[in-house]
Amino acid sequence: MRVSREVPVGLIPHPNELDRKRIERALISRKHYRYVSPSVTPVKAGYLIKSPCCSRNIHNDGGQIDVALFHYDAVSGIWKLFFKHHARGSWKFYSIFHRLASAIDELNTDPERLFWQ
Numbered sequence: 001m002r003v004s005r006e007v008p009v010g011l012i013p014h015p016n017e018l019d020r021k022r023i024e025r026a027l028i029s030r031k032h033y034r035y036v037s038p039s040v041t042p043v044k045a046g047y048l049i050k051s052p053c054c055s056r057n058i059h060n061d062g063g064q065i066d067v068a069l070f071h072y073d074a075v076s077g078i079w080k081l082f083f084k085h086h087a088r089g090s091w092k093f094y095s096i097f098h099r100l101a102s103a104i105d106e107l108n109t110d111p112e113r114l115f116w117q
Contacts, residue, residue: 053117083115
């Protein structure tokens with residue numbers, strides 16, 4: 001007996017190319033570090049945002065740094081947004097969102113300046 005491992009119609013698992021491009025396009029609207037070109041990389045159940053460090057606060061040579069991590073929890077159907085604690089080298093939980101668009105908006109606004117440093 002063959003077991004089907006197909007995803008039900010209408011469900012696109014994360015990561016996927018459609019949402020990766022959607023995040024990439026949305027980052028153009030960010031409030032901070034608008035003069036750099038961030039990258040969006042698929043990771044298990046989400047997306048990693050990296051960007052050149054123009055402030056030299058974290059990377060003295062202006063190299064690529066981790067900015068944010070979107071993680072989709074398929075069980076609860078929520079998005080978790082994390083920021084990088086660069087001094088410790090670890091990800092820190094920021095907030096949950098019911099929609100990816102809301103999580104992207106928060107990243108773009110970055111009211112506490114935790115992401116775009």
